[in-house]
Amino acid sequence: MRDPHSPPPGRGRGPYRPRGRRFPPVPRGARRHTLLRAQLGAVTALLAVLLAACGSGSPSGSASSGGGSATKLTVPAGSVSAAQGAFQYTVSQGFFRKNGLSVTTPLSAEGQLKASFVAGSVDFDQLAGGDVLDLYAKHVGVKVIGCTATTTGYYLYAKKGTASVAALAGKNVGVPSLGGAPQVAMEAYLVSKGLKADAVKFVPLGSIPNVLTALTSGKIDSGLLSTPFNFRADKADLADLGYATGPPTPYLVNSKWAKQHPDSVTAILKSLADGAWSYQTHKDDAVTSLGKFLGLDPSKPADKATLSKSFDAYLPPVQAPVGRCSADYFTPYVKYQPASQRQSLKNLTPLIDNSYVDSLDKQGFYQKLQQTYGPLPKGTTLAQVLR
Known part of the structure; x- marks a missing residue:
């Protein structure tokens, strides 16, 4: 479509000149030079756009240029434990990529992970319940968006x-x-x-x-x-x-980031639930993934036995696909926080945001997972997952 502010297209040969004022003819050499300069300018502008695009990789938690939602996330793993099995499987098997997210999981000490939320360098992760209470008492802007268990x-x-x-x-x-x-x-x-x-x-x-x-x-x-x-x-x-x-080890987000990128929060929860459901219903694949994370070789009988028991140890109700959280899961442990924090921890309701899980539940997302993968181990029901 033509720019309405541009001159009309030329007629016949030669450049178009508006009626009225007459311009002197442009010498042929100058005309060629002008055309070459315009072409070079266009190429330069195109290169600038391409270079800008190549250098605009979104940092952790930043908005991508495509849809305005955060796509790249750094999610440090706070422990090398079988408790991380479902999450690592979700990463390695591409469930985050399926939902438009690029996730990396460097190892991090537990204390450093909490400090990362304070510094604002991590926008999403799974954090120990005691640390969550500590952050909330110190008025760090965080929200709990889901739990895999009540304890x-x-x-x-x-x-x-x-x-x-x-x-x-x-x-x-x-x-x-x-x-x-x-x-x-x-x-x-x-x-x-x-x-x-x-x-x-x-x-x-x-x-x-x-x-x-x-x-x-x-x-x-x-x-x-x-x-x-x-x-x-x-x-x-x-x-x-x-x-x-x-207390449980919930999934946590930076409040400000979540408010700016609600679609990314939904994508995170969809990835987590999908990945965990697949993990818990495909033991052979799960054990292979878990072995890579723990540095154990399932082809060795001793390691295979350890991996099998490790997988079984985190089946429901110890862990289930991510569902709702409740302030009641944390309240009994407030008394073990420092005395100076307990007043700030009297009302934990604002800490919990179940709206994303509620929305997925209403859309039938969890029911579709059950249809896709079948029932979870140990007769775990949808009601037990969603709580």
Whole structure:
């Protein structure tokens, strides 16, 4: 379509000249030079556009030039655990790409992940419930958009010969970071056994693998482990003192980013639910993916057995495809947060945003997943997933 502000097209040969004022004829050499200069200008402009397009890769959480929604996300993995199995499968099997998202998952210490939300360098991730409460109490702009379970659990192991939880009074307990989910779970477990929440000393060690190393070397008295590290603790003949549960580990978004990119939040949840449903109904593929993440080889009998047990350990109700969250899942653990934070944690309702899951439910998205993949293991129903 012609620009309405451009002159009308020429008639016959030679350039068009408007009626009225007459212009002197343009010399042939000058005319050729003018045409060449115009062509060079057009090429230069085109190159500038192409270079700008090549250099405009969207950073984490930024808007892409196509549809105005964030497509590239950096989602650090806070632990090397079978608990990450479904998420890593969702990445490696292309479920995020299917929904227009490009996701990378570098490893990160638990404490660093929380700091990334504070700094605004991460827009979406899964974060331990205790850390979520800490961020909310400090008025960091975050929203919980989904949960895979109502609690998160850890296995408590101690030095050989430790007979009971009561024997840990005054001893040290290894955790990845202070104030994180394992510590909160342990404090709740101590209280359930008739001890005070501060009956032990918590030692931050950076990661759960580090906790196991410190425990087997005798540097700490006890520690909280996740799968598959509890299997290694069993092989080392450490004392198994039970299972401590704490708040869930929800999916979290930066509030400001989510408000600007609601379509990306929906795409994230669709990817997570689709990927987890596929993961939990295709064990062979899931075990292969999990082996790559944990550094285990399913072709080796011992590794295959570990991977199989690790997969089974995170089937529903321990983990399900992402569904709704509730403030009630977090409220019982507020008392284990620092006293200075508890007033800010009295009303957790604004922390939770189930609107995205609600919308997908109304659209029949979850029903379609069940039709595609079949029922989830252990007779898990849609109502149990959606909560």
